[in-house]
Amino acid sequence: MTRATAAPEESRRSRWRYGVPVVCLAAGLLLAATHGVSGGGEIRGSDSPRLVDLVREAQQSVDQLSGQRDALATQIDDTHGRSSDTALTAMLARAAELAAEAGLNPVHGPGLTITLTDAQRDANGRFPRDATPDDLVVHQQDIQAVLNALWSAGAEAVQMQDQRIIGTSAPRCVGNTLLLNGRTYSPPYTVTAIGDVSAMKAALAAAPLVTLYKQYVVRFGLGYTEQAGSDVQVVGHTEPLRMRYAQPAGPIGY
Missing domain, CATH: 3.30.70.1880 (Protein of unknown function DUF881)
Incomplete structure (x- = not known):
């Protein structure tokens, strides 16, 4: 083999000598990043929740809360009357009676x-x-x-x-x-x-x-x-009403 034909062969060997470690290093970095993102689990596993499943679960939660809300509204209507206007009128009338007795109105x-x-x-x-x-x-x-x-x-x-x-x-x-x-x-x-x-x-x-x-x-x-x-x-009383009640400090001795 002459020196002229040996030079290209030597050049190809040098590229492989340095290229392979670089490719391996890049692959290692990619694998490390993937592990960090996935937390050690499989990224494309078949058991991962899909977006449609998350939406369906959220809708079920909303439906459940809406049912609770409707039940509470029905309970309030049963207590104060079916008409919200009637209930509000009754509460306002009672509040007006109590306000006069409590000294909140000018006289x-x-x-x-x-x-x-x-x-x-x-x-x-x-x-x-x-x-x-x-x-x-x-x-x-x-x-x-x-x-x-x-x-x-x-x-x-x-x-x-x-x-x-x-x-x-x-x-x-x-x-x-x-x-x-x-x-x-x-x-x-x-x-x-x-x-x-x-x-x-x-x-x-x-x-x-x-x-x-x-x-x-x-x-x-x-x-x-x-x-x-x-x-x-x-005048009527206009300051905030802060009601405080006495509470026992401990057992009462006789």
Whole structure:
């Protein structure tokens, strides 16, 4: 064999020597990628779920939930009446009744307005010498005494400042201000009640703590007025209703 004919043969051997490892490496990478995607399982296996099967299963789930919905709607109709309009009308009527009883609606009628305020300085700009700071301000017990007297006289609706007093209202004194349903007020404090004016005046006159407050009015200059009206306006309660119930903390011992 001559050198001229041996060169091409050597070139073909060199291409095979380097080409085979490259092809094997590429095949190995392809196999590794396929294994990673399939998670070790067969990609084209016959047991793999088909798209049509997934759609069919989803449709069955929808049908089942729709049946449950229809059953619940039927149960609601059986409870409140077959007509949704009738059921809604009944619920709204019941809600209106409860709203009036709960004090959510504004009302008006004959009533009484009571105003309490802190003591004022005299003409010389002074307070009584023997007065303490507590003697010169309206306290929580004074406001509660007025409210209790009004309720005991059968007041139909009571308002303090610009808020309706309901079963969950609790006026509290914080320093020289009043806290009611998260809002603070400074004196004068105004209480408005609708009801029998004569009965409410009598209840205020007979209440021991109100009588004590009136003595402080004379002695230290606190403010107190009562004003009757033939058509007094009382607002409805507009704050969110948060009902809380007492729960036992543990076994009761006797």
